[in-house]
Amino acid sequence: MATRNVTWEKTKQFDFGLDFSILDNRLELSVDYFNRKTTDALLQKSIPGYNGGGQYWVNSGEIRNSGVDFSMTGRILDRHDLSWTSTLNMTYLKNEVLSLAGDKFLPGTTPASGMVTEVNRIIPGESIGAFYGYEWIGLDDKGNNIYADHKKDGKIDSEDRVILGKSIPDVTFGWNNQLTWKNWDLNCFVGGSFGAKKLNLVRFTMASMVGDSKFITLRDAYNKGFDKVGTGAEYPSLQSTSNTTRGESSQWLEKADYIRLENVTLGYRLSKSITKFADLKLYVSAQNLFTITGYKGMDPASHSFSSANVDINNGVDLGAYPTPRTITLGVKMNF
Incomplete structure (x- = not known):
């Protein structure tokens, strides 16, 4: 939906950095502090359903991104x-919504x-797209889900939802190693x-009778469920x-490290x-060889939504x- 009076976002940024080298330039270090404030973000x-539903863009809010970039x-x-040259890059980032032009939150x-x-809300004082839902406590003695009653009124409803976490990582890093020996070269990036x-x-839909299938298809829902394990089970x-399984809860929220x-x-x-006609380079390249993670989904770094919603729904895995x-074989020729 088109919106009148939408303007460009405005950004003010402060940077302070330090670069130095030692050991006859064999070790180089760089540290940069940044503090970027975006206004008219x-x-x-959202438009209420009784008015037709949908969404529209507005300049609403101030957001701060601050942190430290480190390179060695x-x-x-x-x-x-x-x-052999080794390079490590690392960024610590703190993302915070400062204000929303008078709104207490944006759903x-x-x-x-x-x-x-x-499953997300934009709230001042929190990271953009913070997870918002029910706090899962565990199972009762009959194997039913228990959720925290934050309102202390004896019932669980939408007013009991709280901030559960964030989808933006604190630290991202890249480590590159390049080795050469005579005519050989090897490059590795982690x-x-x-x-x-x-x-x-995905785990929620497979472990709950929701969606189109109405079947439980997750093996762990049986093998680690209450009916088989009893006390300490992961699944109801x-x-x-009379059980209620809520997808917008901490039960399905996982670390994505x-x-x-x-x-x-x-x-x-x-x-x-040697070749008599050109300089040649033969190479084999492999991407995504292995991942170390505790995340139970397919890929902790994948995105289920387009770039238009990635800031808000970045941490939602819908398959x-x-x-x-991939493995690539190639030849480069320089005549």
């Missing part, structure tokens, strides 16, 4: 026919209509992030007729003096296609 507001490069080996979208209500959470709605009883071997490339160079593992 473009955010989406070490030339570990630097000989005539053998070299997030409902990612799976008919299965869950809104990346990852820590501090973010992800709402695994399948025999209960991960470390991934993103890329490995091995190459071999043949000079024109996004995982990052593929």
